[in-house]
Amino acid sequence: MIMIEALRGLTYYKGVPLWRHALVLQWALQIISGVIVVVLVATFFTNITNTIEDREIPHGFSFLSREYQTPIGQHFLPYESSDSFLYAFGVAATNTIIVSIVGVILATALGIVVGVARISGNWLVSKTSLIYIEVFRNVPLLVQLFFWFYVVLALPPVRQGYVIADKIYINNAGLSLPWPSPSSWDAAWVWLAVALASIIAAMVLYRALTQREALTGRSSYPLVSGSVTAIAIAVAGWLFVSTAFGDAPFGISDPAPQGTFGRIAGGFTISGGLMALLAGLVIYTSSFIAEIVRAGIQSVGRGQTEAARSLGLAPMAALRHVTFPQALRVIIPPLISQFLNLTKNSSLAGAIGYSDLANVAKTMTQTAPAVSIYVLLAAAYLAMSLTYSLIGNIYNRSIRLVGN
């Protein structure tokens, strides 16, 4: 009965014609676009599956446990050719992550310096920054990477390389630095735990003292007391661990030439490719960050600085406590996307001989199913992007205006 009532309702329908009805049009549009996309994606995947089966191309993920049997240039995790594909993929991902973290830190520091110099009242300082930004932002990263790569290549060979104070070696194999090396891992871990605890204690103390200062108005030097506490605990821990284990937790390993070819051993060597990669990435990204920092600081109204100064804050204090916290709200979102760009741009590393994730994955496709490698690669990069976005969003939420 109800069906018939509904049908009768439809025949007597006198509203907007159906082909012009907003709701109908919207749903029709959605259904059509949905069907088109589903058909496209389905065709794409069935074609791929068919071709894979027709040409008997290997597929699946069983290769992951096989031995990779290909060397990886520089790696931060221990790696041998007999390790599995999965582990090699992890080693390459670590290479990318380390480059991106080091690059992000250096580029941010350099970018802030250049960006602040850009708004300096000093003409020479501000124009130098302007030229720096305009030059490095407008030249493609790949050209810059190749330039740095050939600069590093043009350095003298290992035996005629530059040596600074018998401890730092610069040559076309890379830059070798003295580096802490643990005497015994037990002692090292114990001391690292103590050091971590000392930093946490210092942060708690700093927060408590700043809060007291805000409440009472009496300064108790939070920064100084915090750092002294941290250093004191760390030193005490060092002495304790040294006596308890009979040896200092960390020694210093100096690089030194060895053998007939003078290869540098010991210490820590940053390979030439990594040096060129970091130079290119950091300089390129810092020119973008500098513009972001400049725009952020300039977005804070002039009245804010003037008010802070008239309340008696020193220029640096006004910048630190009034201008910069407000500028951060404007700076953070584009800054995060620059971090992301740096991470993705590190995939150009392959062009100058550094084994990053994209480069190793490309090599892997020669001995493993390409489609599976790409699924892994896409997942890895999307995971990195999402992590950055997540960190950015959390931080963004913590600094946004109260009540907004």
Added chain:
Amino acid sequence: MASATDTPPGVVLPPPITERGGVGWAYANLFSNWYNTVLTFIYAALLGVALWFGLSWIVLEADWKVIATLGGRLIIGQYNTEFACPGQNCFWRPQASLLLVSVLLGMAWAVSGDKAAKRIAIGVAAITVAFAFLPYSMDQMGLDVRLLLAANVPAVAAGWVLARRTPLGTVRWIVMLGVLFFLVILVLIGGVPGVPGLQPVSTIYWGGLMLNLLLAVTGITLSLPIGIALALGRRSSLPLVKLLCVVFIEVMRGMPLITLLFMSQVLVPLAFPQDFSTNSLFRAGIILTLFSSAYMAENIRGGLQALHPGQVEAARALGLAGWQTTVLISLPQAIRNVIPAIVGQFISLFKDTLLVYIIGMLDVVEFSRAFIQGNAEYLASARELFLFLALVFWIFTYTMSYVSRRVEVHLRVGQR
């Protein structure tokens, strides 16, 4: 009571020397307080040292011969080699394309009335004429090549006259001619089977700066409309359309371009019929366009978000339909407000065209790198070569941002 000075009333004394002229400027901008003075001296010393070493390297030590050796190959790559264009000289085809561009520039100069168009047109004409008089021997650079280069000056002039003296001198005609010329250029460079003098040149031999420019122009013209569509889709109230746009944008933005390009090289031949998928130029163009339009969509979405909601409400209140509101009210204002971001995306698209090296195309940078690797005697000049390429790219990108600033001035963004 006597006044503090002897100056008679009504006489205005010039400001003291420390407040005017060059000295006043230096006081205000270089030595305003003690740390600025220190900074000025430190910077001057550092810049002096850098300039001294930089200039002495450029003038005395650097060996710039490699650029002269490569010459026109930087512009066209392998296009005019024996395997690309057997038995013929094909160099005139990219050169004729350049002439068409010059005509357009001349027309833009006549129509725009802004000094930017004039400067660019004159700049292109001047640079090409300068190249026509390069001190190569006639064997290395024939008379035909030189004449075609010098012909860019009359081409610019012809464009100017065409726009001033004929009804073609409107923006609409220039845009239409631009599209037409672009297709003509593609035919010229690609060739037509069976036409003598225009024998087909396979796209794998397209290279050099020509390839970068072709990819950039294609990507720029296509990524803007696609980006607008994606941005509107992402803001749409239809949940399915919105979801599709968000997924597309975020996946494209989440991955490095070279990974996408490389994937296209492996996956597209698996997914599409053989004859369609073997053309790497075509694939590179599509991937670059899609990648760029995802970023473009985010820029335009930013512009749409920043638009005051009153604009849309007023338009609807005046009786405009939904699509009319979008096309006539929201989009023009949103796009005008994000011109810097859009041009920034154009610039980064141009810079991204270098990445086609990953699928084996010889653009100007990859061609240079391959040349250095294949000719060990030039290994020591690699720095000079890449410095020169950096300068070339810088000129292009800086011109683009210059045009964007002029457009902003023209539209008076920020003054309304």
